[in-house]
């Protein structure tokens with residue numbers, strides 16, 4: 001059994017037996033992995049602190065081919081992103097990011113680009129005020145789609161390739177972008193979207209994550225972006241379940257605003 005060492009992000013952890021943890025990781029060199037951390041919940045354990053969700057670690061494990069579970073041997077914390085645990089909104093968006101990877105990425109196919117995107121998204125969520133959480137999450141979603149080969153088009157119509165002008169527009173998850181009025185007939189399920197929102201989406205796609213907090217989309221754009229990105233994701237993943245972290249956040253926001 002070779003000892004493998006790689007960088008990783010903790011996606012989630014689950015109690016296993018009396019003293020152990022089952023930890024879901026996204027690693028730089030081995031893709032998504034599940035490892036067993038034996039004795040991690042015992043009082044003497046030195047590794048438990050490094051196994052908190054969202055922590056960026058260097059991990060060593062014994063690798064057995066064809067096994068679904070690997071055995072963790074060592075953990076060293078690289079970055080703990082402690083602000084993510086201090087704010088409910090930040091925690092919800094960090095949770096949504098890791099939940100997307102946990103749910104939509106299958107198997108051990110390594111993708112250093114996806115690892116880099118995950119790390120960058122957590123870093124920016126940690127560094128920015130909580131109210132930048134939503135736009136950072138959209139930035140993550142759009143880049144995630146690009147890495148999976150589904151980059152949505154916001155500059156020209158995906159059917160006739162004409163540049164979009166300021167008239168009416170509809171977003172088609174199936175055709176992968178914003179249709180011009182001539183091509184509305186190509187997808188009757190396309191969602192109406194204001195051109196102002198299309199411009200915001202284009203900027204979110206083009207700007208580095210670190211600068212996205214500068215964008216202040218209108219209420220209408222916020223609503224439309226959340227709606228089209230959700231429809232886009234559902235279309236490509238056939239998974240219509242809402243992300244648990246975001247559902248929870250909405251329930252809390254509703255509770256607070258209802259007071």
Ligand SMILES: [Zn+2]
Nearest residue numbers: 157160180183
């Ligand atoms: Zn067109």
